[in-house]
Amino acid sequence: MRLAKFAAAWCGGLIAFFGVLYVVATEHMLALAELTSLSPTGLTDVRVMYGALQLAPGLFCLASLKRDAWLEPALGLATITFAFVPAVRILGIALDGTANVYHLSALCIELPTCALAAFAWRGIRLAGRSRSNADPGGRSISAGSRSGS
Numbered sequence: 001m002r003l004a005k006f007a008a009a010w011c012g013g014l015i016a017f018f019g020v021l022y023v024v025a026t027e028h029m030l031a032l033a034e035l036t037s038l039s040p041t042g043l044t045d046v047r048v049m050y051g052a053l054q055l056a057p058g059l060f061c062l063a064s065l066k067r068d069a070w071l072e073p074a075l076g077l078a079t080i081t082f083a084f085v086p087a088v089r090i091l092g093i094a095l096d097g098t099a100n101v102y103h104l105s106a107l108c109i110e111l112p113t114c115a116l117a118a119f120a121w122r123g124i125r126l127a128g129r130s131r132s133n134a135d136p137g138g139r140s141i142s143a144g145s146r147s148g149s
Helices: 002-024 026-032 040-063 068-096 101-132
Strands: none
Touching: 002 026, 002 040, 002 068, 002 101, 026 040, 040 068, 068 101
């Protein structure tokens, strides 16, 4: 459970942190990716698509730290998020030939974070299954003992 909570805190904190940065320091964040000279409408849209769409799952992952029932779905969300972000980044690098320090640095954060979330998600799912297979006394019920053998 500690690993699951650590992973949810790490993933949620990371996603929410970058969401906040894209809301409050939009032009600076875009400059890091060499996106400049956006119109005010473009900046607002970036705040929504990069800020809000990162804040919501980030806060959900962080909220799962207080609600154990949310921990498994939060880790699933984090795993899927941190699988798709680097996958699309790698696709972009392949299509556009943009393997630079910006993208490679991001991949060095995104890929291990995906592995952490996936490992923690798997662990909490397996722990949930083993609890559901235990009898009220806490002993594990094997398939043979269920059938009366």
